[in-house]
Amino acid sequence: MKKVQVSNLLLTLLFAALSIFFLLPLFWMLSAASKTELDVWTFPIQWIPDQWNFVQNFKAVWMGDVSFSLFYMNSLKISILSTIGTILVCSMAGYALAKLNFKGKGLLFSLMMAFMMIPEQATLVPRYIMIKEMGLYDTHTSLILLGLFSSYFTFLLRQFMLGIHSDMLEAAELDGAGFFRVFWSVVLPLSQPILATVGIIKFIWTWNDYQGPLIFLYSNDLFTIPLGMQFFKEEFGTRISVMMMASLSAIVPLLILFLLLQKKVINGIAIGGVKG
Numbered sequence: 001m002k003k004v005q006v007s008n009l010l011l012t013l014l015f016a017a018l019s020i021f022f023l024l025p026l027f028w029m030l031s032a033a034s035k036t037e038l039d040v041w042t043f044p045i046q047w048i049p050d051q052w053n054f055v056q057n058f059k060a061v062w063m064g065d066v067s068f069s070l071f072y073m074n075s076l077k078i079s080i081l082s083t084i085g086t087i088l089v090c091s092m093a094g095y096a097l098a099k100l101n102f103k104g105k106g107l108l109f110s111l112m113m114a115f116m117m118i119p120e121q122a123t124l125v126p127r128y129i130m131i132k133e134m135g136l137y138d139t140h141t142s143l144i145l146l147g148l149f150s151s152y153f154t155f156l157l158r159q160f161m162l163g164i165h166s167d168m169l170e171a172a173e174l175d176g177a178g179f180f181r182v183f184w185s186v187v188l189p190l191s192q193p194i195l196a197t198v199g200i201i202k203f204i205w206t207w208n209d210y211q212g213p214l215i216f217l218y219s220n221d222l223f224t225i226p227l228g229m230q231f232f233k234e235e236f237g238t239r240i241s242v243m244m245m246a247s248l249s250a251i252v253p254l255l256i257l258f259l260l261l262q263k264k265v266i267n268g269i270a271i272g273g274v275k276g
Contacts, residue, residue, distance in 0.1 A: 032244040037239055061232075068249070076253065078206060079203050080203075083206065085148045086150055090149065090150055098157075099161060124211075169182055196261040209224070232246050
């Protein structure tokens with residue numbers, strides 16, 4: 001028993017040390033964003049600056065000539081709408097593949113699995129032509145529309161929903177619940193852990209996406225943060241402290257999202273482990 005406790009303690013200490021190591025770049029980013037430009041280049045690294053320049057760097061990012069707030073709002077709009085749309089579309093598709101019986105279900109699932117092996121870049125030209133023909137080029141709608149369906153997320157949701165007992169769904173139907181009522185009031189609440197996981201991953205992917213906005217957006221006022229950072233590089237390329245403030249501002253929504261939903265994600269992983 002003591003050996004087990006000692007080994008658990010050693011593993012805890014090891015993972016704590018590794019977590020600190022992996023968080024060092026984030027700590028350095030926060031430190032650099034709070035310094036003057038000369039202090040950034042001080043060696044050895046001065047983690048706590050003698051002269052705080054956080055407010056000045058913040059103003060340079062948010063109140064300067066480059067409209068960082070506009071890029072921020074564009075990224076929030078596309079990421080939030082894409083995430084909500086993906087959760088709705090993929091959860092319905094996953095539920096259909098997991099619990100409904102219809103002709104061609106096995107073939108449809110096999111095709112979806114096959115599509116997962118096709119690189120996204122291989123479909124870039126057809127998607128570009130489709131968006132161009134629909135008149136959606138250089139609009140946020142094009143990015144939101146293209147991001148609604150995902151074979152990967154549909155597969156994750158389908159696998160989770162297979163573990164929901166059919167007796168619960170049948171009981172709801174006996175109580176008079178229709179198809180959509182069962183899905184909305186029974187299936188979705190039971191799928192909260194995997195929905196939170198899908199939401200976090202989708203939001204992060206969309207927020208950090210560089211290729212999509214680069215291909216489907218042309219107007220500067222529609223650019224998202226990954227493209228907008230190019231303007232900061234041109235404007236403040238030699239001012240590392242301002243660039244670190246912009247980078248720090250860019251990851252704040254991702255940190256908030258993870259902190260809010262981490263419990264549900266951990267529960268989803270734990271439930272998946274028990275099922276496995």
